[in-house]
Amino acid sequence: MAESSGSVNIAEVRAEWIGVEFDWAEFIIDKDAMIQWASACGETDERFIDPSHSDFQAHPSFTTHCMSGRLFPKNFPQIGGGFGIDGGKTVTAHLPIRAGSKLTAVTTIADIFDKTGRSGTMVFIVQRMEFKDETGALVSTVDWKMIKKA
Amino acid sequence: MKVLSYDDVELGDDLPDESPDVSMSKVTAFCTAAKHVFERFVDHEAARKEGFPAAIVPGIMSQSLLLAMIHRWAPGCTVRKIDTVFRGSLLVDSNVTMSGAVTDTDDEARTAEVDLVITAEDGRTGVIGTAVVEFKD
Amino acid sequence: MILDLHTHSxxxxxxxxKVENYCKWIRKKEIPLDGFVLTEHRQYDSESDYRALEDEYNLLILKASEVETDYGHVLVFGVNEDLLHSFDFANIRLPIQTVLNASKENGAFAAPCHPGRKRVGLFSHYARSGPIADVHTVEVFNGGSIPGEDQLSVEQAAIYGYRxxxxxxxxxxxxxxYCATKFERDTITTVEDLVEELxxxxxSPISLKPEPKNTSIET
Known part of the structure; x- marks a missing residue:
């Protein structure tokens, strides 16, 4: 890991913030929202678009848009400017998500690193959201790589 | 429709290429469903002001389109994991191509690993990724 | 002997x-590679041992590194303990001269990759900061290039007399x-052999990119 990226010392930011939980949110999984999402994804599999299907469930990527609005922990250092862009998503589907479920999501800073590319020097901030259902079972994990210009 | 079973899948198999509809109306519909309506996705002129060549397809839409492609290739399968890297912009109202290939199989877990790529109209790679696909018994 | 000199795991x-999946793919698709070099970003992987895979798949698997400098990204072949202590491989602002000098002093071989690429390619820095005297070899074919980048690499390499x-x-x-390097020598078996041949x-560089398919389904 490089010592610094711009005015921010990435090694210090890593040491202080990786593993820090900073957001807790609840989501009620709405049937119509599930169908709207799957249809907008170009999905044709009836499990995701037909509520009468015996295995009706949320599209695997459904949780990628479940956000509470908080992007960073309180007092997280300012890295670069602007909102940042989406550098990638990893979704692990542990269990099907059913209509009417109440999911609880906890967000953690999973990684921070910098690199150079066609767009210049960038800092990657990886956030992990873990979604659990009412029984406490882990149903979905989403890792989101946010890219900020250094 | 023939349902692809695990026994039909071999390392090296290609998934059928698809050209998804990333027109402004489709992208706007996605952004509405995602409650993710930013100008860079739904307004060419506003996106240009942000430095993009035109409005761009949201990363999570690209990933979701790939998932739908996998479900069409192997109806009834469960995508256990999908991991996508958004390497470059895919432009709204352009022609993009999604492709995939089986790069590993696991007889015990009855899963296949697939590579995923979305190529932009000008030949750039917009998205790369992998997925772990579990087949029904 | 044909080697892919630039891969990531x-x-x-x-x-x-996964490295084993590379091996399976090469054999299944009958790609005419005799081996490949893992050039992980900003690090040298000292731990992994791929000898069992080499034996199983009859492929040469070597390890190198891709580091980031003020003149773009550079591949370093023949990384050893002395070189690892010469500079911080994770630093994304390494002076290219440091990398070139340290590599030469420690028996390694450093060569800029994707030199035609914006910001992280050697030639985009030449336009602003002038050429580097100690560069003699560059990666002119890169499988991740966007249209025009390799063409620029080839043209500029010719102008500067680079291999x-x-x-x-x-x-x-x-x-x-997708792209690879054809060596005249048939018996490269170690990273030292590779450095010697470089x-x-x-x-010479070769392109093995498959022809695009024209059978996509509109959805």
Whole structure:
């Protein structure tokens, strides 16, 4: 890991913030929202678009848009400017998500690193959201790589 | 429709290429469903002001389109994991191509690993990724 | 002997390919590679041992590194303990001269990759900061290039009299071998052999990219 990226010392930011939980949110999984999402994804599999299907469930990527609005922990250092862009998503589907479920999501800073590319020097901030259902079972994990210009 | 079973899948198999509809109306519909309506996705002129060549397809839409492609290739399968890297912009109202290939199989877990790529109209790679696909018994 | 000199595995932050899957893919697809070099980003993977895979698949698997400098990204072949202590491989602002000098002093071989690429390619820095005297070899074919970048690399390499090699820059399994390097020597078996051959200049870049399919389904 490089010592610094711009005015921010990435090694210090890593040491202080990786593993820090900073957001807790609840989501009620709405049937119509599930169908709207799957249809907008170009999905044709009836499990995701037909509520009468015996295995009706949320599209695997459904949780990628479940956000509470908080992007960073309180007092997280300012890295670069602007909102940042989406550098990638990893979704692990542990269990099907059913209509009417109440999911609880906890967000953690999973990684921070910098690199150079066609767009210049960038800092990657990886956030992990873990979604659990009412029984406490882990149903979905989403890792989101946010890219900020250094 | 023939349902692809695990026994039909071999390392090296290609998934059928698809050209998804990333027109402004489709992208706007996605952004509405995602409650993710930013100008860079739904307004060419506003996106240009942000430095993009035109409005761009949201990363999570690209990933979701790939998932739908996998479900069409192997109806009834469960995508256990999908991991996508958004390497470059895919432009709204352009022609993009999604492709995939089986790069590993696991007889015990009855899963296949697939590579995923979305190529932009000008030949750039917009998205790369992998997925772990579990087949029904 | 044909080697892909530029590949990434899951050891790289953006790599999604397992090394064994590269081997399986090469054999299944009958890609005419005799081996490949893992050039992980900003690090040297001292731990992994791929000898069992080499034996099982009859492929040469070597390890190198891709570091980031003020003149773009540079591949370093022949990394050893002394070189690892010469500079911080994770530093994304390494002076290219440091990398070139340290590599030469420690018996390694450093060569800029994707030199035609914006910001992280050597030639984009030449336009602003002038040429580097100690560069003599660059990657002119890169499997991850966007249209025009390799053309620029080839043209500029010719202008400066640089030798050129090829690498796929693959981050997923199915892209290995898109570009590669053909060596005149048939018996490269160690990284020292590879460094020797790169120093000799007896190689040429090749492209093995498959033809695009024209059978996509509109959805």
């Amino acid at each position: 899951i050891k790289s932050d953006d790599g999604r390919a 050129g090699f090829g690498g796929s820059d693959s981050h997923v399994v199915s892209r290995i071998g 120093q000799s200049g007896s190689f």
